Structures are given as structure tokens and as C-alpha cells.
Amino acid sequence: MRVRRRRFNDVPDPAGNGLLDRRVFLKGGAGALTAGAFMAFASSDAKAAPGEAPAGMKVPGAPLSLYGSPATFEREVTRTLIRSQPGTTGAGASRTPLEALEGIITPSGLHFERHHNGVPTIDPAQHQLLVHGMVARPLIFTVAALSRYPMESRIHFLECSGNSAVMFGTTPPAQTCGQTHGLVSCSEWTGVPLRLLLAEAGVDPRADWILAEGADAAAMSRSVPMAKAMDDALLALYQNGERLRPENGYPVRLFLPGYEGNMSVKWLRRIKVTDTPTMTKDETSKYTDLQADGKSLMFTYPMEVKSVITRPAPGLKMTGPGLYELSGIAWSGRGKIRRVEVSADGGQTWAETALSAPVLAYALTRFRIAWKWNGAPTVLKSRATDDAGRVQPTRDEFIAQNGANAIYHYHAIQAWRVESNGEVKNVYA
């Protein structure tokens, strides 16, 4: 097994200020490195030997367990609770700590939450889903009945349409990456295609919409176009292999790939087939986009193409000049991610990053690129393009187009300022 000799100096610089070619570390590619290339990270000790066994090797370890939990040393890696309604505990949001995570799967314990009146406790043996309205025969499904239907599994992101709403503000919030961008998570969802249940009930050909209603105390309800219901909508029963978590709609939720998270109604109790949208409180008083001219956009379903660098990011600190890997996530409610570029000079020059397989439609995509930081202050940015050719706008472009009155669908290029002391800050740049 021979190692090809190559130093970073031989690697082409695709953009300014230290970004390296995305293939630099690939197996058999330009990335096979000379011994010592990263040396500053490890301690070199010519006499290093196994030495005495650490204390943990001298006593039997902890027992097997029925259901595991994270290490106690990771106890600070939690969701961030942000309550929107003073005096309540279950009306608000909790955010995924993106800067502490890697890959594309969000562990279910850290999936973001957004509830309008808390998490109901639902006995799956008692729960019923009613399909009624403009159908040949109204149907009532128990969870046991739903579990008999054919299922599909898909890895999809879910993003609250209010994610990054703080970025509409006039000053950049001094928050962690997860606090500004952590109303997005990604899971493997398994459930029954809604089209099978609608076919079973027999949809009136004049029906163009459905109403979906949750069994929470907010009776969360949204209208969904029939085309989406018949396309890729799922009634999700499983999340990351096991039954849904309570805060994600146990025992059954609607799941609409790529659409604003609020429409994937949790604790689903009712689907009414209709000819028009129902204009519920949740889609009129909320989840409409107030524009600069005072008009509001309704029914703006797909989440737009978006990305964010999660390492480094606010909440983490750089530890001196040298080689780093920039890592981040990109996603689009329009399909797959085609490309993510990164700039290490505030947007003057851009380098294409490596996308980690699998790159899936309506899923988070992990991107990575190597960066030799010279220790000088600078601004990092990422810019995603989806397979529909849509590109993230700058914040200025986004605000010029949409105004600053809305709180939904913010998806502009995110800038992180790296200070010479290694601190990473949210900036408008």
C-alpha cells in the first residue's frame, strides 16, 4: 500500500484566501498527503508507547441497556428553547444545535419543535383519522388500520417557514448557528402515501384541496392542494426507524416534502376533501408573507434553496491559524442540491465544495471544503444552487425583493465573520 506524495502547495487554489480544491482529500486523488501535512493537530512523540492503561480499562464497564442515551459529556448538546408565548411552556419552538452536529440525519431527540399549544398525549389505540368531505365514502382509520397499508421510506428535511426569521432584523442577532438556523432538521420518514387513502375513499373529481387538522389543543389546520396530496404526501408513522416521537406528531403526521413545516400537520386527526382552500386561522393570521407594499402572499409552499456553514459557526471557536475543514448543510424545497460554493473573502471569490453522497431530493445535503486560515479576520459565506437552477440571494437582494416585514421564508446567503482571536460572529456582509 503506497501513499502518493503530495503537499497542499501542489493543490490548485480554486478561490482566494486559502480555500483548497474540493478533491484534495479524496482517496487516490490529489489528496494523498506527505507525512506531517497536518502535524500541528497531533502530538509527535518518537518514544510514544501504549503506556499504562487508563483507569476505565481496569474495571468492568457499564451494563447493556434497553434504550440508550447520549454520553453525559454531551449534556450541553440540546435543543435551544425559545418560547414565543410568555407564560406558556408548549407554545413556541426549540431549535436543533446545528453547530454540534455532522452528516445529514438529525437525531430525533434533537429534531426542532414548533408547537402552537404544546404536545398532546395520544394513545395510539384510541386515535382515529377521519377522511371525509368530497369523497365517495367517508372513512375512519385507526393506527392499526393505517399500519396495514403499503409504506414508503424517504429521507427528507423539515423546515419551519419561520426559520432564520431573526435575520429580517436590522442588526444581526448575536446567536449560535442553531439559534438562527436550527428550525430545520432531517429524518428518515416512513409512512403511507396519502394518495392510497384518498383513492380508497374515492375523491370527487371536482375536489382540488384538502384540509388537514391536528389533534392538538391548537387544532392546527392547513389547506393543501390536491396535486400535492396525490403526489408525494405521506402519512408518516415512523421517524428514523422507530415510531414518531411525541413532539413530531405521534402517532401519525402528514408529511409534505419540501413544503413549509407547518403544513406537515402533526397528530393528524382529520382530512377533509374540499373544492377550495379552507382559509383557516393558521393560514390567514399566520404563515402568510407580508410584503413591502403591505400586501400578503398566501400559500407560499416550497421552502427556498438555502445553506449555512455549521463548522465553524457562532457557538464554536477557531483555534489558531492553519488547516480547517468548513462543513455545512444545504437544502431546497424545489428538489435536489446541485452545487454549494463557499467564499473565504466575504464573497469576492467562490470555490465549489464537495457534496457528501447521497444527495437526495428534499433532504439536507452535507458540503465540505478545506480552508487554510492565515489567522487574519475575514468573512465566510456559503451559496447553494438547486437542480431547478435557483441560487441563494444575498441578504440585500432578498430584502429588496421581499421587504423586511415578513417573518417567513428567509433564505439569504449567511455570512460568518471570523475574528483574529478565533471567535465567529453572525454579520450582515
Added chain:
Amino acid sequence: MRVRRRRFNDVPDPAGNGLLDRRVFLKGGAGALTAGAFMAFASSDAKAAPGEAPAGMKVPGAPLSLYGSPATFEREVTRTLIRSQPGTTGAGASRTPLEALEGIITPSGLHFERHHNGVPTIDPAQHQLLVHGMVARPLIFTVAALSRYPMESRIHFLECSGNSAVMFGTTPPAQTCGQTHGLVSCSEWTGVPLRLLLAEAGVDPRADWILAEGADAAAMSRSVPMAKAMDDALLALYQNGERLRPENGYPVRLFLPGYEGNMSVKWLRRIKVTDTPTMTKDETSKYTDLQADGKSLMFTYPMEVKSVITRPAPGLKMTGPGLYELSGIAWSGRGKIRRVEVSADGGQTWAETALSAPVLAYALTRFRIAWKWNGAPTVLKSRATDDAGRVQPTRDEFIAQNGANAIYHYHAIQAWRVESNGEVKNVYA
């Protein structure tokens, strides 16, 4: 939105005893169904209306939480503890409840465990990984140092080479699917390619092996060929997005895609570069395959092509004649799954199943097929083929080839007998 009318009667039967074409439920395919096709599952009620709100809608729900847990109604979905050493709590195995799960991701709390002396408690701020032996410069890596290196994310199964060992026995064990086959799980693993660290240390060209040693009280250690170490071996730091769970090697484990699970040494403390295998206790007294002729096979690394139907399966019960979806998992340590066939007549005829995307190398692959059960007793089987063209053998073929003395690498076709009362049993058939 029009629904194409089609009854099951129009769907070609690819095999005997009620198996339906794998495309039967695909969007726009043969699967668009007449209203009422599944009706036996749902209740039809012409007067059905939303009715009174359930109690859970009349009170505020539970609060947001820092780190979520499964619903209390799912408390019986746990790992099954099987202790191999009487009187110990941390030397044994716990198994994934495959029959309760769906999709391909195993939630980390239910990932199988196999420990030889329990789970050590390791402070990541204190842990060190030594790379030494036939290298230009021995190196010591802290977890913080490892975290600076470039990473890769990949979805891979991990299977204990002793999985399904009970199937070597002369009578089929009366156990659940998870108890016989649940020493396999699948996660998204993120970590540093081992080749980068070895290049950093400078491997002597005469070195052909490494020794990997864990920091548990068993000092679990295995030899790994240099070719694998330089190919796709990872030092995994993250599992399903978050840092490794303690029982999966926190803070760092070796991960060898497709190889027997025991070689992916957990709690990794040492990699020694060597010219020969070290012949440790764990690869000589254990993890060798005793053959019929009394000789043992050593270093049998890749796990073979394998599959199992998880629904229905022992631990679940059928609820009367009618349409079912058969669902299961397949995997191969040789690459991707190419095809999974299912038989509903004990192996006389076979139908090809639908594989759920993404189909990834060294990952679980979910397969599904519809089955109209006529209520008569029968035997279900699944048979996987990988992209190297390897096919699961029958149990008779496997035993004839390998004898019944071994306890590792069992991968024969699994048979479940369905009784007329809906019970599902493990059988040799």
C-alpha cells in the same frame, strides 16, 4: 387530479400464493386503485363527521424539551438483553427489535450492543489515540485534534459476525425476529478517513497490517489489513448526526464498512502499524469459524449477503386474510443489494420486491412487496442478491458448506411460517 381506476385483479401475479407485482402501489403506475380496494382496514361511515374533540385537544399539551424521548406508549420497543456471561452485566449483547422498526436508519437508542467487558466511561477531554509501530513518526491525537481533520459521512450497517448464530442449532429457536437477527443495525457515521492519519504518521512501505485496540476493560483488539485501512476505514466521531453513543464507542471508534462488527473497534485508543497480523486473543480464541472438518477459518472479514422479512415476523401477528405489505431488510458486506425476492409458498416460486431508495453500499436496504394472504398456513422467505452476484443460500446449503460448528457469519435464507390463526414462527423449511 384524476385517479386511474385499477383493481388488483388487473395486476399480474409474479409468483404464487398471492404475491403482487412490486409496482402495484407506485404513483401513476399499475397501482392506482379503485375506491374501496383496501376497505377492510378502514371503517366506512357515511355519516362520519369530526365529532367532539378528544380530551387531548381541550388542555394545553406538554412543554418543549431539551432532548426528546420516545412516546410512553412505545415503552416495550427496546433492545433485547442477552447476557452471554452469567453474573456480568456488561459482557454480552443487546439486539435491535427489527420487527418494530421501518426504513433503514436504526435509532441510536436501539442500535445493537456487543461488549466483552461493559461500556467504559471516557472523558473526551482526557482520551488519547496513539498511532505508532512502523511509522515515520508516532503521533498522539486528542479528540479535539481528530475533530480538526477532514471528515466523511456514510450510511452503513454494522453486523456482529455472531448475528443469527442460534440458527446453527438443530431446532429453530422460538424467538422474535430481532432476537434471531437483531445484531445488525444501520446508522449514518461521520468521521475522519483513517488513511489521512496514517499518511500523517508516515507508514513504512513494508507494513501490511494494523492493530486496533479499544480502551475498554477487555482491551478488545483486532488486526486489520492495511489495504482496508487505506481504503474506506473511518475513525467515526458521530452517529446519526450527534456524537457517538457510549455503547457505540464514544468518543471515537474504528469503522470498517461491510466487515464483521467486532473489527470496528470501539473506544479506540491505539493503532499500531505492523508487518503481520498480531494474532490477538479476540481473533484467535474468538471470531474464527470452526468448520465441519475441525479446521478454523481466520480473518473472514466481509459479512455475507443476507436478508430477513421484518413484517410479518415472529413478534408480530397477522390479523386475518387479506392484503398485507411484506417489508424487510437486506444487506451485504460485499457492496450494494441488487435484488431481493420473496416467496409466499415456501420457496417454490419467487417474486421480485421493490427496493426503497437510496440503495447504498454496505447499508441496509428496505424491500417491500404486497401479498394477498388467503388465510391458509404457508411459509414466507426472502432471498437477497448483491451487486457482486452473490445469492443467499438455503440453510441446508449453508450447513452443508460450512458445517454446524461455527457461530459466525450465518446468512442463510430465513423462513417464517404463518399459521392460520395469524401467528408467525421461525422454522427450518
